Amino acid sequence: MEEYTSAQEPQATVLEAPVNVQNDSFEPSGKSFFSSRIFIVIIALIALTLGSLGTYFFLNSKDKTETEPITTMQTTTTTPTTTITDKTVDWKTYKSSTFGYELKIPPAVEINEVKDDQYNRITYFKDEGLQFEVMLRKNPGSITLDNYYYMDHPVARKTTLADIPANIYELVNAGDGPSNIEPSITMVTEKDSELYHISFYGDTKLSDIENKILSTFKFTE
Secondary structure (H helix, E strand, O other), X not given: OOOOOOOOOOOOOOOOOOOOOOOOOOOOOHHHHXXXXXXXXXXXXXXXXXXXXXXXXXXXXXXXXXXXXXXXXXXXOOOOOOOOOOOOOOOEEEEEOOOOEEEEEOOOOEEEEEEEOOOOEEEEEEOOOOEEEEEEEEOOOOOOOOOXXXXXXXXXXXXXXXXXXXXXXXXXXXXXXXXXXXXXXEEEEEEOOEEEEEEEEOOOOOOHHHHHHHHHOEEOO
């Protein structure tokens, strides 16, 4: 038996050249990397500072707006005061305890006469430019101010005297009434069954002084 043995050829050895494997990631140098970090830190500090300042000014302005008081303009209106002067402050006071009244009269006015009898109860006041009287008549009970005629004259108008109702009578002509008297104006009121007559002679209109005299008239207890 024949055996055949093939001669083995010598194998050639192949030498592979070394392969340089490069890393895809880039590794910067130390100096460049340090500079980049400083730049980032500076930017962050600037941003933080600007944010802090913005927040401070925002909150400060908000607090100021909320706490600042609102000023309201107020208009003050001054009302002038009126001083009332008592023009009778230097007048004399006449008081009659017998007839139950008092009043003020100008300094120049004098008590001319007083009558108190069964026919007349009257006080006469007089000066150069003023003449008047206060007369009392007993009311029998049937007379009221509504039906009372003075010197046959009806009531000219109604008023008040010493805060109670009163009548005003005007005697225009010197020949009016049963007696020949001068023009006059008379105010009549009733108090405690007495008819009080205050008559001013010379005119049928009350002067300023006569009105002031009437304003001071009052009854006494």
